[in-house]
Amino acid sequence: MNCWKKLAAFGVLFGMLLTKPACAGPIAYLGPAGSWTHQACLDLFGDKDLVPRSREELFSDFHDGKVEKACVPVTTSVVGVTPYLDAVLDLPSVTIVAEYPKMLGYSLLVRPGTRREDIKEVLAHPVAFEEVKPWLDREMPNVRRVEAASGGAAAQAVARSQTLDKASFGPKVGALVYPLVSLVDGIEQGPHNVTRWWVLGRAMPAPTGNDKTSLLVNASDDTLDGVLASFHQAGVQILTIYERPSKKTLDTHRYLIEVAGHAAQGKLAAFVQTRSDIRVLGSYPRK
Incomplete structure:
Protein backbone atom coordinates (compact mmCIF):
# COMPACT_ATOMS: atom_id res chain seq x y z
CA MET A 1 0.00 0.00 0.00
CA ASN A 2 1.14 3.54 -0.66
CA CYS A 3 1.24 4.60 2.98
CA TRP A 4 3.56 1.72 3.85
CA LYS A 5 5.85 2.51 0.89
CA LYS A 6 6.14 6.04 2.26
CA LEU A 7 6.87 4.73 5.74
CA ALA A 8 9.62 2.53 4.31
CA ALA A 9 11.22 5.63 2.83
CA PHE A 10 11.11 7.25 6.23
CA GLY A 11 12.79 4.22 7.81
CA VAL A 12 16.26 5.75 7.56
CA LEU A 13 15.05 8.73 9.56
CA PHE A 14 12.98 6.94 12.16
CA GLY A 15 15.02 3.76 12.49
CA MET A 16 12.43 1.10 11.84
CA LEU A 17 8.97 0.44 10.46
CA LEU A 18 5.91 0.22 12.64
CA THR A 19 4.04 -3.07 12.68
CA LYS A 20 0.27 -2.79 12.56
CA PRO A 21 -1.03 -4.07 15.93
CA ALA A 22 -4.15 -6.12 16.35
CA CYS A 23 -7.15 -4.13 17.50
CA ALA A 24 -9.85 -5.33 19.86
CA GLY A 25 -12.24 -2.39 19.74
CA PRO A 26 -12.96 1.07 18.35
CA ILE A 27 -10.01 3.41 17.85
CA ALA A 28 -10.84 7.10 18.13
CA TYR A 29 -9.10 9.81 16.17
CA LEU A 30 -9.58 13.56 15.91
CA GLY A 31 -12.19 14.00 13.23
CA PRO A 32 -13.81 14.56 10.97
CA ALA A 33 -12.24 12.16 8.49
CA GLY A 34 -9.41 13.54 6.41
CA SER A 35 -7.29 14.83 9.31
CA TRP A 36 -3.63 14.01 9.85
CA THR A 37 -4.64 11.90 12.85
CA HIS A 38 -6.98 9.97 10.55
CA GLN A 39 -4.00 9.38 8.23
CA ALA A 40 -1.82 8.30 11.17
CA CYS A 41 -4.45 5.75 12.20
CA LEU A 42 -4.71 4.45 8.63
CA ASP A 43 -0.94 3.97 8.66
CA LEU A 44 -1.03 2.19 12.00
CA PHE A 45 -4.26 0.19 11.94
CA GLY A 46 -5.79 0.23 8.46
CA ASP A 47 -9.35 1.45 8.00
CA LYS A 48 -11.07 -1.06 10.29
CA ASP A 49 -12.55 0.06 13.64
CA LEU A 50 -11.61 3.74 13.21
CA VAL A 51 -14.11 6.25 14.60
CA PRO A 52 -13.85 10.04 14.22
CA ARG A 53 -14.47 12.14 17.32
CA SER A 54 -14.35 15.79 18.27
CA ARG A 55 -11.68 16.79 20.77
CA GLU A 56 -14.10 16.66 23.69
CA GLU A 57 -15.68 13.38 22.57
CA LEU A 58 -12.32 11.70 22.02
CA PHE A 59 -11.12 12.25 25.57
CA SER A 60 -14.49 11.63 27.25
CA ASP A 61 -15.09 8.43 25.26
CA PHE A 62 -11.61 7.15 26.10
CA HIS A 63 -12.10 8.00 29.79
CA ASP A 64 -15.50 6.27 29.83
CA GLY A 65 -14.21 3.16 28.04
CA LYS A 66 -16.36 3.67 24.93
CA VAL A 67 -13.29 3.30 22.73
CA GLU A 68 -10.41 0.88 23.19
CA LYS A 69 -7.71 3.23 21.93
CA ALA A 70 -7.32 6.89 21.03
CA CYS A 71 -4.73 8.51 18.78
CA VAL A 72 -3.56 12.01 19.69
CA PRO A 73 -0.88 14.30 18.20
CA VAL A 74 1.30 15.51 21.08
CA THR A 75 4.49 17.11 19.76
CA THR A 76 5.77 18.57 16.50
CA VAL A 81 3.77 20.60 22.14
CA THR A 82 0.32 20.53 20.56
CA PRO A 83 -2.92 21.79 22.15
CA TYR A 84 -3.84 18.17 22.93
CA LEU A 85 -0.98 17.24 25.26
CA ASP A 86 -2.51 18.89 28.33
CA ALA A 87 -5.77 17.01 27.77
CA VAL A 88 -3.84 13.72 27.88
CA LEU A 89 -2.09 14.76 31.09
CA ASP A 90 -5.47 15.72 32.59
CA LEU A 91 -6.83 12.17 32.21
CA PRO A 92 -7.01 10.50 35.65
CA SER A 93 -5.97 7.18 34.13
CA VAL A 94 -4.11 6.67 30.88
CA THR A 95 -1.60 4.25 29.36
CA ILE A 96 0.46 5.30 26.36
CA VAL A 97 0.96 2.12 24.34
CA ALA A 98 2.76 3.47 21.25
CA GLU A 99 4.33 6.51 19.68
CA TYR A 100 4.28 7.30 15.97
CA PRO A 101 6.45 9.99 14.39
CA VAL A 110 -9.83 22.37 -3.60
CA ARG A 111 -13.14 21.61 -5.27
CA PRO A 112 -12.78 20.30 -8.83
CA GLY A 113 -12.55 23.19 -11.28
CA THR A 114 -10.80 25.54 -8.86
CA ARG A 115 -7.67 27.16 -10.22
CA ARG A 116 -4.87 28.35 -8.00
CA GLU A 117 -5.49 31.97 -9.00
CA ASP A 118 -9.14 31.61 -7.90
CA ILE A 119 -8.25 30.95 -4.26
CA LYS A 120 -9.08 33.79 -1.89
CA GLU A 121 -9.34 31.84 1.38
CA VAL A 122 -7.44 28.88 2.84
CA LEU A 123 -8.52 26.81 5.84
CA ALA A 124 -6.29 24.76 8.14
CA HIS A 125 -5.63 23.79 11.74
CA PRO A 126 -3.59 26.46 13.59
CA VAL A 127 -0.62 24.09 13.88
CA ALA A 128 -0.86 23.37 10.15
CA PHE A 129 -0.66 27.09 9.39
CA GLU A 130 2.59 27.25 11.35
CA GLU A 131 3.96 24.26 9.46
CA VAL A 132 3.08 25.55 5.98
CA LYS A 133 3.83 29.21 6.74
CA PRO A 134 7.09 29.46 4.70
CA SER A 150 -8.60 19.93 12.13
CA GLY A 151 -7.40 19.19 8.63
CA GLY A 152 -10.50 17.05 8.18
CA ALA A 153 -12.78 19.89 9.23
CA ALA A 154 -10.96 22.23 6.83
CA ALA A 155 -11.36 19.81 3.92
CA GLN A 156 -15.01 19.21 4.80
CA ALA A 157 -15.71 22.96 4.82
CA VAL A 158 -14.12 23.41 1.40
CA ALA A 159 -16.10 20.48 0.01
CA ARG A 160 -19.35 22.03 1.28
CA SER A 161 -18.54 25.47 -0.09
CA GLN A 162 -20.79 26.82 -2.84
CA THR A 163 -17.93 28.74 -4.44
CA LEU A 164 -14.60 27.85 -6.06
CA ASP A 165 -12.47 30.31 -4.11
CA LYS A 166 -11.55 28.18 -1.06
CA ALA A 167 -8.80 25.66 -0.32
CA SER A 168 -7.56 23.67 2.65
CA PHE A 169 -4.22 22.36 3.88
CA GLY A 170 -4.08 18.78 5.10
CA PRO A 171 -3.12 15.23 4.14
CA LYS A 172 -3.89 14.09 0.61
CA VAL A 173 -6.30 11.49 2.03
CA GLY A 174 -8.79 14.37 2.32
CA ALA A 175 -9.21 14.21 -1.47
CA LEU A 176 -10.31 10.57 -1.11
CA VAL A 177 -12.75 11.26 1.71
CA TYR A 178 -14.36 14.34 0.13
CA PRO A 179 -15.01 15.38 -3.49
CA LEU A 180 -11.79 17.38 -3.68
CA VAL A 181 -8.63 17.42 -5.77
CA SER A 182 -5.08 18.37 -4.88
CA LEU A 183 -3.44 21.32 -6.62
CA VAL A 184 -0.07 20.98 -4.85
CA ASP A 185 1.43 18.07 -2.87
CA GLY A 186 4.47 17.76 -0.61
CA ILE A 187 4.21 21.27 0.82
CA GLU A 188 6.94 21.77 3.48
CA GLN A 189 7.71 18.06 3.48
CA GLY A 190 10.95 17.10 5.16
CA PRO A 191 12.67 16.18 8.41
CA HIS A 192 11.97 19.71 9.65
CA ASN A 193 8.23 18.95 9.67
CA VAL A 194 7.50 15.91 11.83
CA THR A 195 4.54 15.26 14.12
CA ARG A 196 4.50 12.61 16.85
CA TRP A 197 1.32 10.87 17.93
CA TRP A 198 0.62 8.87 21.06
CA VAL A 199 -1.69 5.89 20.97
CA LEU A 200 -3.59 5.73 24.25
CA GLY A 201 -4.66 2.25 25.34
CA ARG A 202 -5.38 0.04 28.32
CA ALA A 203 -2.42 -2.31 28.86
CA MET A 204 1.27 -1.47 28.85
CA PRO A 205 3.21 -3.33 26.12
CA ALA A 206 5.89 -5.78 27.15
CA PRO A 207 9.51 -4.64 27.00
CA THR A 208 11.22 -4.85 23.61
CA GLY A 209 14.78 -3.89 24.53
CA ASN A 210 14.43 -0.48 22.88
CA ASP A 211 11.72 1.33 24.82
CA LYS A 212 10.75 4.79 25.99
CA THR A 213 8.79 5.70 29.11
CA SER A 214 6.75 8.86 29.60
CA LEU A 215 6.55 10.16 33.17
CA LEU A 216 4.54 12.99 34.72
CA VAL A 217 6.15 14.95 37.54
CA ASN A 218 4.70 17.83 39.54
CA ALA A 219 7.42 20.16 40.81
CA SER A 220 7.94 23.72 41.97
CA ASP A 221 10.74 26.06 40.95
CA ASP A 222 12.52 25.18 44.20
CA THR A 223 12.23 21.39 43.87
CA LEU A 224 12.88 20.81 40.16
CA ASP A 225 16.66 20.67 40.52
CA GLY A 226 16.38 17.90 43.11
CA VAL A 227 13.92 15.94 40.97
CA LEU A 228 16.23 16.02 37.96
CA ALA A 229 19.24 15.10 40.10
CA SER A 230 17.39 12.01 41.33
CA PHE A 231 17.13 10.69 37.76
CA HIS A 232 20.88 11.04 37.33
CA GLN A 233 21.57 9.38 40.67
CA ALA A 234 19.36 6.44 39.70
CA GLY A 235 21.14 6.02 36.37
CA VAL A 236 17.99 6.84 34.36
CA GLN A 237 18.63 8.56 31.02
CA ILE A 238 16.40 11.57 30.36
CA LEU A 239 15.52 12.00 26.69
CA THR A 240 13.20 15.02 26.65
CA ILE A 241 11.45 17.37 29.09
CA TYR A 242 8.33 19.40 28.36
CA GLU A 243 7.03 21.96 30.87
CA ARG A 244 3.29 22.42 31.20
CA PRO A 245 1.39 24.74 33.56
CA SER A 246 0.14 23.27 36.82
CA LYS A 247 -3.03 25.40 36.59
CA LYS A 248 -2.55 26.06 40.32
CA THR A 249 0.24 28.56 40.97
CA LEU A 250 2.82 30.41 38.91
CA ASP A 251 5.80 28.65 40.47
CA THR A 252 4.48 25.08 40.17
CA HIS A 253 4.54 23.09 36.96
CA HIS A 262 10.79 0.32 30.24
CA ALA A 263 9.09 0.97 33.58
CA ALA A 264 9.03 -2.76 34.30
CA GLN A 265 12.74 -3.32 33.85
CA GLY A 266 16.09 -2.52 35.38
CA LYS A 267 17.10 0.76 36.97
CA LEU A 268 13.99 2.54 35.77
CA ALA A 269 11.69 0.00 37.43
CA ALA A 270 13.56 0.34 40.73
CA PHE A 271 13.47 4.12 40.46
CA VAL A 272 9.74 4.57 39.81
CA GLN A 273 8.82 2.06 42.51
CA THR A 274 10.38 4.33 45.11
CA ARG A 275 8.87 7.58 43.82
CA SER A 276 5.19 8.06 44.60
CA ASP A 277 5.47 11.59 43.22
CA ILE A 278 6.23 10.30 39.71
CA ARG A 279 3.35 9.00 37.60
CA VAL A 280 4.09 6.50 34.85
CA LEU A 281 2.04 7.39 31.78
CA GLY A 282 3.29 4.50 29.68
CA SER A 283 6.20 2.49 28.32
CA TYR A 284 6.28 1.65 24.64
CA PRO A 285 8.67 0.85 21.75
CA ARG A 286 10.92 3.80 20.99
CA LYS A 287 10.61 5.04 17.39
Missing part, protein backbone atom coordinates in the same frame (compact mmCIF):
# COMPACT_ATOMS: atom_id res chain seq x y z
CA SER A 77 9.18 19.68 15.31
CA VAL A 78 7.80 23.10 14.32
CA VAL A 79 5.66 24.24 17.27
CA GLY A 80 6.69 21.86 20.08
CA LYS A 102 5.54 10.91 10.81
CA MET A 103 7.15 13.30 8.35
CA LEU A 104 4.39 15.53 6.97
CA GLY A 105 3.95 16.95 3.50
CA TYR A 106 0.79 19.01 3.06
CA SER A 107 -1.58 19.05 0.11
CA LEU A 108 -3.55 22.07 -1.09
CA LEU A 109 -7.08 20.70 -1.56
CA TRP A 135 5.37 28.09 1.58
CA LEU A 136 2.19 30.08 2.11
CA ASP A 137 4.03 33.34 2.73
CA ARG A 138 6.02 32.80 -0.46
CA GLU A 139 3.44 31.31 -2.81
CA MET A 140 0.07 32.72 -1.65
CA PRO A 141 0.81 35.68 0.63
CA ASN A 142 -2.45 37.54 -0.01
CA VAL A 143 -5.03 34.81 0.65
CA ARG A 144 -7.15 34.97 3.80
CA ARG A 145 -6.21 32.38 6.44
CA VAL A 146 -9.08 30.80 8.40
CA GLU A 147 -8.45 28.42 11.30
CA ALA A 148 -10.29 25.09 11.48
CA ALA A 149 -10.58 22.45 14.19
CA ARG A 254 3.78 19.75 35.40
CA TYR A 255 6.74 18.18 33.63
CA LEU A 256 6.46 15.49 31.00
CA ILE A 257 9.80 13.71 31.34
CA GLU A 258 10.55 11.03 28.78
CA VAL A 259 13.31 8.55 29.58
CA ALA A 260 15.02 5.59 27.98
CA GLY A 261 13.92 2.15 29.11
Whole structure:
Protein backbone atom coordinates (compact mmCIF):
# COMPACT_ATOMS: atom_id res chain seq x y z
CA MET A 1 0.00 0.00 0.00
CA ASN A 2 1.14 3.54 -0.66
CA CYS A 3 1.24 4.60 2.98
CA TRP A 4 3.56 1.72 3.85
CA LYS A 5 5.85 2.51 0.89
CA LYS A 6 6.14 6.04 2.26
CA LEU A 7 6.87 4.73 5.74
CA ALA A 8 9.62 2.53 4.31
CA ALA A 9 11.22 5.63 2.83
CA PHE A 10 11.11 7.25 6.23
CA GLY A 11 12.79 4.22 7.81
CA VAL A 12 16.26 5.75 7.56
CA LEU A 13 15.05 8.73 9.56
CA PHE A 14 12.98 6.94 12.16
CA GLY A 15 15.02 3.76 12.49
CA MET A 16 12.43 1.10 11.84
CA LEU A 17 8.97 0.44 10.46
CA LEU A 18 5.91 0.22 12.64
CA THR A 19 4.04 -3.07 12.68
CA LYS A 20 0.27 -2.79 12.56
CA PRO A 21 -1.03 -4.07 15.93
CA ALA A 22 -4.15 -6.12 16.35
CA CYS A 23 -7.15 -4.13 17.50
CA ALA A 24 -9.85 -5.33 19.86
CA GLY A 25 -12.24 -2.39 19.74
CA PRO A 26 -12.96 1.07 18.35
CA ILE A 27 -10.01 3.41 17.85
CA ALA A 28 -10.84 7.10 18.13
CA TYR A 29 -9.10 9.81 16.17
CA LEU A 30 -9.58 13.56 15.91
CA GLY A 31 -12.19 14.00 13.23
CA PRO A 32 -13.81 14.56 10.97
CA ALA A 33 -12.24 12.16 8.49
CA GLY A 34 -9.41 13.54 6.41
CA SER A 35 -7.29 14.83 9.31
CA TRP A 36 -3.63 14.01 9.85
CA THR A 37 -4.64 11.90 12.85
CA HIS A 38 -6.98 9.97 10.55
CA GLN A 39 -4.00 9.38 8.23
CA ALA A 40 -1.82 8.30 11.17
CA CYS A 41 -4.45 5.75 12.20
CA LEU A 42 -4.71 4.45 8.63
CA ASP A 43 -0.94 3.97 8.66
CA LEU A 44 -1.03 2.19 12.00
CA PHE A 45 -4.26 0.19 11.94
CA GLY A 46 -5.79 0.23 8.46
CA ASP A 47 -9.35 1.45 8.00
CA LYS A 48 -11.07 -1.06 10.29
CA ASP A 49 -12.55 0.06 13.64
CA LEU A 50 -11.61 3.74 13.21
CA VAL A 51 -14.11 6.25 14.60
CA PRO A 52 -13.85 10.04 14.22
CA ARG A 53 -14.47 12.14 17.32
CA SER A 54 -14.35 15.79 18.27
CA ARG A 55 -11.68 16.79 20.77
CA GLU A 56 -14.10 16.66 23.69
CA GLU A 57 -15.68 13.38 22.57
CA LEU A 58 -12.32 11.70 22.02
CA PHE A 59 -11.12 12.25 25.57
CA SER A 60 -14.49 11.63 27.25
CA ASP A 61 -15.09 8.43 25.26
CA PHE A 62 -11.61 7.15 26.10
CA HIS A 63 -12.10 8.00 29.79
CA ASP A 64 -15.50 6.27 29.83
CA GLY A 65 -14.21 3.16 28.04
CA LYS A 66 -16.36 3.67 24.93
CA VAL A 67 -13.29 3.30 22.73
CA GLU A 68 -10.41 0.88 23.19
CA LYS A 69 -7.71 3.23 21.93
CA ALA A 70 -7.32 6.89 21.03
CA CYS A 71 -4.73 8.51 18.78
CA VAL A 72 -3.56 12.01 19.69
CA PRO A 73 -0.88 14.30 18.20
CA VAL A 74 1.30 15.51 21.08
CA THR A 75 4.49 17.11 19.76
CA THR A 76 5.77 18.57 16.50
CA SER A 77 9.18 19.68 15.31
CA VAL A 78 7.80 23.10 14.32
CA VAL A 79 5.66 24.24 17.27
CA GLY A 80 6.69 21.86 20.08
CA VAL A 81 3.77 20.60 22.14
CA THR A 82 0.32 20.53 20.56
CA PRO A 83 -2.92 21.79 22.15
CA TYR A 84 -3.84 18.17 22.93
CA LEU A 85 -0.98 17.24 25.26
CA ASP A 86 -2.51 18.89 28.33
CA ALA A 87 -5.77 17.01 27.77
CA VAL A 88 -3.84 13.72 27.88
CA LEU A 89 -2.09 14.76 31.09
CA ASP A 90 -5.47 15.72 32.59
CA LEU A 91 -6.83 12.17 32.21
CA PRO A 92 -7.01 10.50 35.65
CA SER A 93 -5.97 7.18 34.13
CA VAL A 94 -4.11 6.67 30.88
CA THR A 95 -1.60 4.25 29.36
CA ILE A 96 0.46 5.30 26.36
CA VAL A 97 0.96 2.12 24.34
CA ALA A 98 2.76 3.47 21.25
CA GLU A 99 4.33 6.51 19.68
CA TYR A 100 4.28 7.30 15.97
CA PRO A 101 6.45 9.99 14.39
CA LYS A 102 5.54 10.91 10.81
CA MET A 103 7.15 13.30 8.35
CA LEU A 104 4.39 15.53 6.97
CA GLY A 105 3.95 16.95 3.50
CA TYR A 106 0.79 19.01 3.06
CA SER A 107 -1.58 19.05 0.11
CA LEU A 108 -3.55 22.07 -1.09
CA LEU A 109 -7.08 20.70 -1.56
CA VAL A 110 -9.83 22.37 -3.60
CA ARG A 111 -13.14 21.61 -5.27
CA PRO A 112 -12.78 20.30 -8.83
CA GLY A 113 -12.55 23.19 -11.28
CA THR A 114 -10.80 25.54 -8.86
CA ARG A 115 -7.67 27.16 -10.22
CA ARG A 116 -4.87 28.35 -8.00
CA GLU A 117 -5.49 31.97 -9.00
CA ASP A 118 -9.14 31.61 -7.90
CA ILE A 119 -8.25 30.95 -4.26
CA LYS A 120 -9.08 33.79 -1.89
CA GLU A 121 -9.34 31.84 1.38
CA VAL A 122 -7.44 28.88 2.84
CA LEU A 123 -8.52 26.81 5.84
CA ALA A 124 -6.29 24.76 8.14
CA HIS A 125 -5.63 23.79 11.74
CA PRO A 126 -3.59 26.46 13.59
CA VAL A 127 -0.62 24.09 13.88
CA ALA A 128 -0.86 23.37 10.15
CA PHE A 129 -0.66 27.09 9.39
CA GLU A 130 2.59 27.25 11.35
CA GLU A 131 3.96 24.26 9.46
CA VAL A 132 3.08 25.55 5.98
CA LYS A 133 3.83 29.21 6.74
CA PRO A 134 7.09 29.46 4.70
CA TRP A 135 5.37 28.09 1.58
CA LEU A 136 2.19 30.08 2.11
CA ASP A 137 4.03 33.34 2.73
CA ARG A 138 6.02 32.80 -0.46
CA GLU A 139 3.44 31.31 -2.81
CA MET A 140 0.07 32.72 -1.65
CA PRO A 141 0.81 35.68 0.63
CA ASN A 142 -2.45 37.54 -0.01
CA VAL A 143 -5.03 34.81 0.65
CA ARG A 144 -7.15 34.97 3.80
CA ARG A 145 -6.21 32.38 6.44
CA VAL A 146 -9.08 30.80 8.40
CA GLU A 147 -8.45 28.42 11.30
CA ALA A 148 -10.29 25.09 11.48
CA ALA A 149 -10.58 22.45 14.19
CA SER A 150 -8.60 19.93 12.13
CA GLY A 151 -7.40 19.19 8.63
CA GLY A 152 -10.50 17.05 8.18
CA ALA A 153 -12.78 19.89 9.23
CA ALA A 154 -10.96 22.23 6.83
CA ALA A 155 -11.36 19.81 3.92
CA GLN A 156 -15.01 19.21 4.80
CA ALA A 157 -15.71 22.96 4.82
CA VAL A 158 -14.12 23.41 1.40
CA ALA A 159 -16.10 20.48 0.01
CA ARG A 160 -19.35 22.03 1.28
CA SER A 161 -18.54 25.47 -0.09
CA GLN A 162 -20.79 26.82 -2.84
CA THR A 163 -17.93 28.74 -4.44
CA LEU A 164 -14.60 27.85 -6.06
CA ASP A 165 -12.47 30.31 -4.11
CA LYS A 166 -11.55 28.18 -1.06
CA ALA A 167 -8.80 25.66 -0.32
CA SER A 168 -7.56 23.67 2.65
CA PHE A 169 -4.22 22.36 3.88
CA GLY A 170 -4.08 18.78 5.10
CA PRO A 171 -3.12 15.23 4.14
CA LYS A 172 -3.89 14.09 0.61
CA VAL A 173 -6.30 11.49 2.03
CA GLY A 174 -8.79 14.37 2.32
CA ALA A 175 -9.21 14.21 -1.47
CA LEU A 176 -10.31 10.57 -1.11
CA VAL A 177 -12.75 11.26 1.71
CA TYR A 178 -14.36 14.34 0.13
CA PRO A 179 -15.01 15.38 -3.49
CA LEU A 180 -11.79 17.38 -3.68
CA VAL A 181 -8.63 17.42 -5.77
CA SER A 182 -5.08 18.37 -4.88
CA LEU A 183 -3.44 21.32 -6.62
CA VAL A 184 -0.07 20.98 -4.85
CA ASP A 185 1.43 18.07 -2.87
CA GLY A 186 4.47 17.76 -0.61
CA ILE A 187 4.21 21.27 0.82
CA GLU A 188 6.94 21.77 3.48
CA GLN A 189 7.71 18.06 3.48
CA GLY A 190 10.95 17.10 5.16
CA PRO A 191 12.67 16.18 8.41
CA HIS A 192 11.97 19.71 9.65
CA ASN A 193 8.23 18.95 9.67
CA VAL A 194 7.50 15.91 11.83
CA THR A 195 4.54 15.26 14.12
CA ARG A 196 4.50 12.61 16.85
CA TRP A 197 1.32 10.87 17.93
CA TRP A 198 0.62 8.87 21.06
CA VAL A 199 -1.69 5.89 20.97
CA LEU A 200 -3.59 5.73 24.25
CA GLY A 201 -4.66 2.25 25.34
CA ARG A 202 -5.38 0.04 28.32
CA ALA A 203 -2.42 -2.31 28.86
CA MET A 204 1.27 -1.47 28.85
CA PRO A 205 3.21 -3.33 26.12
CA ALA A 206 5.89 -5.78 27.15
CA PRO A 207 9.51 -4.64 27.00
CA THR A 208 11.22 -4.85 23.61
CA GLY A 209 14.78 -3.89 24.53
CA ASN A 210 14.43 -0.48 22.88
CA ASP A 211 11.72 1.33 24.82
CA LYS A 212 10.75 4.79 25.99
CA THR A 213 8.79 5.70 29.11
CA SER A 214 6.75 8.86 29.60
CA LEU A 215 6.55 10.16 33.17
CA LEU A 216 4.54 12.99 34.72
CA VAL A 217 6.15 14.95 37.54
CA ASN A 218 4.70 17.83 39.54
CA ALA A 219 7.42 20.16 40.81
CA SER A 220 7.94 23.72 41.97
CA ASP A 221 10.74 26.06 40.95
CA ASP A 222 12.52 25.18 44.20
CA THR A 223 12.23 21.39 43.87
CA LEU A 224 12.88 20.81 40.16
CA ASP A 225 16.66 20.67 40.52
CA GLY A 226 16.38 17.90 43.11
CA VAL A 227 13.92 15.94 40.97
CA LEU A 228 16.23 16.02 37.96
CA ALA A 229 19.24 15.10 40.10
CA SER A 230 17.39 12.01 41.33
CA PHE A 231 17.13 10.69 37.76
CA HIS A 232 20.88 11.04 37.33
CA GLN A 233 21.57 9.38 40.67
CA ALA A 234 19.36 6.44 39.70
CA GLY A 235 21.14 6.02 36.37
CA VAL A 236 17.99 6.84 34.36
CA GLN A 237 18.63 8.56 31.02
CA ILE A 238 16.40 11.57 30.36
CA LEU A 239 15.52 12.00 26.69
CA THR A 240 13.20 15.02 26.65
CA ILE A 241 11.45 17.37 29.09
CA TYR A 242 8.33 19.40 28.36
CA GLU A 243 7.03 21.96 30.87
CA ARG A 244 3.29 22.42 31.20
CA PRO A 245 1.39 24.74 33.56
CA SER A 246 0.14 23.27 36.82
CA LYS A 247 -3.03 25.40 36.59
CA LYS A 248 -2.55 26.06 40.32
CA THR A 249 0.24 28.56 40.97
CA LEU A 250 2.82 30.41 38.91
CA ASP A 251 5.80 28.65 40.47
CA THR A 252 4.48 25.08 40.17
CA HIS A 253 4.54 23.09 36.96
CA ARG A 254 3.78 19.75 35.40
CA TYR A 255 6.74 18.18 33.63
CA LEU A 256 6.46 15.49 31.00
CA ILE A 257 9.80 13.71 31.34
CA GLU A 258 10.55 11.03 28.78
CA VAL A 259 13.31 8.55 29.58
CA ALA A 260 15.02 5.59 27.98
CA GLY A 261 13.92 2.15 29.11
CA HIS A 262 10.79 0.32 30.24
CA ALA A 263 9.09 0.97 33.58
CA ALA A 264 9.03 -2.76 34.30
CA GLN A 265 12.74 -3.32 33.85
CA GLY A 266 16.09 -2.52 35.38
CA LYS A 267 17.10 0.76 36.97
CA LEU A 268 13.99 2.54 35.77
CA ALA A 269 11.69 0.00 37.43
CA ALA A 270 13.56 0.34 40.73
CA PHE A 271 13.47 4.12 40.46
CA VAL A 272 9.74 4.57 39.81
CA GLN A 273 8.82 2.06 42.51
CA THR A 274 10.38 4.33 45.11
CA ARG A 275 8.87 7.58 43.82
CA SER A 276 5.19 8.06 44.60
CA ASP A 277 5.47 11.59 43.22
CA ILE A 278 6.23 10.30 39.71
CA ARG A 279 3.35 9.00 37.60
CA VAL A 280 4.09 6.50 34.85
CA LEU A 281 2.04 7.39 31.78
CA GLY A 282 3.29 4.50 29.68
CA SER A 283 6.20 2.49 28.32
CA TYR A 284 6.28 1.65 24.64
CA PRO A 285 8.67 0.85 21.75
CA ARG A 286 10.92 3.80 20.99
CA LYS A 287 10.61 5.04 17.39
